[in-house]
Amino acid sequence: MTVNYTDDVASRRGFGSFWKLMLKWRGSVYKMVWHDMLVFIFLYYFISLIYRFALPDDSRKTFESFVLHCARFRNLIPVSFVLGFFVSLVVNRWWGMYQSIPWPDTAAILVATHIPGQSAEAREARSNILRYINLTIALTFAKISPVVKAKYPTLNSFVMAGYLTEREMKILESLEDRVNVHKVWVPVLWACKALDHARRHELTTEGGQRVITAEFLAIRSKCGGLMGWHQYNIPLVYIQVVTVAVYSFFFFSLLGEQFLDPARGYANHLIDLYVPFFTLLQLFFYIGWIKVAEALLNPFGEDDNDFEFVPLLQRHIEMTRLLSEPSPSELPEYIQDDDSQPVTLKVTYDDEHETQSTTSTEQ
8 A cells, every 4th residue: 555755754855865765665666676686686697607617618608609799789679768758658647547536525515515504404415415426436446446346346335334225226236237337427416416406495505506516527527537547558569568678678688797707808898796786786777667667557456556545435434524514513603803803913933033034035
């Protein structure tokens, strides 16, 4: 699930501000790349040991010629260009997914404002309308997230969670037999119908109905955006091209980056370090880059950097209940505008010092 680290760098300045983050394991690049690094190191030294101790002299010359050939042509693979453009595309896609996450807070505030009162009818109208909105969001999340689908596998599980009634579940089940498309938008229709019923019973005004309906349709649009992101992916051929480019580059690096006998006098092979430091750094950067794309390509699962949809659903329920059902004791009293007793704000020492510093800077 999502790894939070922003508080660790909230006030850090100067040299090494991000070094504290380098020690984290969960959600880190080390956790993503260590398998690939281990496989590369094992194969590299396996080939190196065979070259150094197992090959006869004639075979060593043939091997060295092949190493020089791989070293010459492996850099023709445009790994940086292909991988950089791909990761940029995936990050933009991830940001679009985040912006498409629906939040019912505004709808709850509008419903509480335009359907006021503590009567049984008003409270029931607010409760049902916002329950339908939360149901729409929950059904959308269950369509796109395996984690939410595992928690709510059937319509009956939504009944047990309080999203649906038995009667409403039967309506949705009857629709399953009639049409094959998803039923995510049905609760939005129910919410709009319940809002119209409230207007006809004078629980809200026509202007209030118009404003609330517009917010319902905005939530439906965001849910549709999430389902669109989930259904229409980056073309598979592009992912295959990037994967083949990266891993073929390091396959040829297993040979092209081998240290050869300095006594042979080959160009660029004048020393023998045994440990390919720069090749390992290159592997770390490129593999880490493609692992970032893998992590962000579909953030609807249960990886370290994925969206936490199940806690988000619980948060939506609690927030809509909080915003839509305030009791009179929970609302502040109106402040009377009395010119004889103006309201003054107290200025603390820190505020006054900051104001004087700002004034002197502007001068």
